[in-house]
Amino acid sequence: xxxxxxxxxxxxxxxxxxxxxxxxxxxxxxxxxxxxxxxxxxxxxxxxxxxxxxxxxxxxxxxxxxxxxxxxxxxxxxxxxxxxxxxxxxxxxxxxxxxxxxxxxxxxxxxxxxxxxxxxxxxxxxxxxxxxxxxxxxxxxxxxxxxxxxxxxxxxxxxxxxxxxxxxxxxxxxxxxxxxxxxxxxxxxxxxxxxxxxxxxxxxxxxxxxxxxxxxxxxxxxxxxxxxxxxxxxxxxxxxxxxxxxxxxxxxxxxxxxxxxxxxxxxxxxxxxxxxxxxxxxxxxxxxxxxxxxxxxxxxxxxxxxxxxxxxxxxxxxxxxxxxxxxxxxxxxxxxxxxxxxxxxxxxxxxxxxxxxxxxxxxxxxxxxxxxxxxxxxxxxxxxxxxxxxxxxxxxxxxxxxxxxxxxxxxxxxxxxxxxxxxxxxxxxxxxxxxxxxxxxxx
Numbered sequence: 001x002x003x004x005x006x007x008x009x010x011x012x013x014x015x016x017x018x019x020x021x022x023x024x025x026x027x028x029x030x031x032x033x034x035x036x037x038x039x040x041x042x043x044x045x046x047x048x049x050x051x052x053x054x055x056x057x058x059x060x061x062x063x064x065x066x067x068x069x070x071x072x073x074x075x076x077x078x079x080x081x082x083x084x085x086x087x088x089x090x091x092x093x094x095x096x097x098x099x100x101x102x103x104x105x106x107x108x109x110x111x112x113x114x115x116x117x118x119x120x121x122x123x124x125x126x127x128x129x130x131x132x133x134x135x136x137x138x139x140x141x142x143x144x145x146x147x148x149x150x151x152x153x154x155x156x157x158x159x160x161x162x163x164x165x166x167x168x169x170x171x172x173x174x175x176x177x178x179x180x181x182x183x184x185x186x187x188x189x190x191x192x193x194x195x196x197x198x199x200x201x202x203x204x205x206x207x208x209x210x211x212x213x214x215x216x217x218x219x220x221x222x223x224x225x226x227x228x229x230x231x232x233x234x235x236x237x238x239x240x241x242x243x244x245x246x247x248x249x250x251x252x253x254x255x256x257x258x259x260x261x262x263x264x265x266x267x268x269x270x271x272x273x274x275x276x277x278x279x280x281x282x283x284x285x286x287x288x289x290x291x292x293x294x295x296x297x298x299x300x301x302x303x304x305x306x307x308x309x310x311x312x313x314x315x316x317x318x319x320x321x322x323x324x325x326x327x328x329x330x331x332x333x334x335x336x337x338x339x340x341x342x343x344x345x346x347x348x349x350x351x352x353x354x355x356x357x358x359x360x361x362x363x364x365x366x367x368x369x370x371x372x373x374x375x376x377x378x379x380x381x382x383x384x385x386x387x388x389x390x391x392x393x394x395x396x397x398x399x400x401x402x403x404x405x406x407x408x409x410x411x412x413x414x415x416x417x418x419x420x421x422x423x424x425x426x427x428x429x430x431x432x433x434x435x436x437x438x439x440x441x442x443x
Contacts, residue, residue, distance in 0.1 A: 173214030290328025
């Protein structure tokens, strides 16, 4: 065991300021010279990218339902080794999300929480909110609290006095309402870390604000984790048996980093390419992995890259293996239809169009049971993941095989030759055997 300060930044609700506080603490501790290991509770892709932008370290998703408790625990402890502090950004409100909630993660992993309490438009009543979070489940009662959007010294005094009188959580600091810090957003949420939405000046302001108004020394004292398990050995890299090309650029940037690590650990050499900028696929590859992202925002550029689209088509017709999810799946359709009916042709592997909607088309966790043999294994293989998209496709023709039976009653997992695509983002941690199956198929 080793003592490494670690904690979860939880919130009273979405929009309470978790991301701002989490990024601020990451930036402030990094400015002190500490090696910060960031994590995100839940299936989100955007926040981990921002974590990496701030810390320079790859952030990991911790999701008990999507990847299972055993894998989640291993992911946390393996990546914390070598770090000076672990900071986990929570999801939604602290108790929201059932097994995937911040509270469930805190309980399962025995990690204490800091609650971000938005006190805008309230004063003494803030103590009642915090008290509710303390008594709802005393096993995960917040150990500390950071007050967000404090208007004045008088406001801070009123809130603090009430909390000290009625609550047990220690006040660790506050964020003033005057902080001018925001992350640009769009229909799918905040801008990604790959798009560098935070300027150096914005990060500096956030760092200085948190350093001035939050007791960083007390956090290091109060949240030292005495259960960092160092018994996890460094994973042995399998002998390289295949080479897999990963689409990665501004249009395709949504990958669970642990999926890529599992591929490497099982003998895949990964090489990255850009469907936006490259004219050809990497040489000597055995498979393609097209992840999610924002192909609709770069549809014109993707469509204009005729040589890459033709290279993808030639790869498929020559029985090349492709796994495509969400944005990567959209890239393999006839094309993307925008909300103003603009049409941009894509790779034309699946005979449908992807139609962008003004409102969200689908959101939620998904469990898949395969109904036929695939490069993920035999029929009955279980996978878990998440779905979040603003597009819908035309009805897929019957001659295109479906191999996924989803827990929401729908069928997906569209197959053409050696291509498997759909909207679901799989997390391979729930069933690592599928990685071995995929690599064996690529071989």
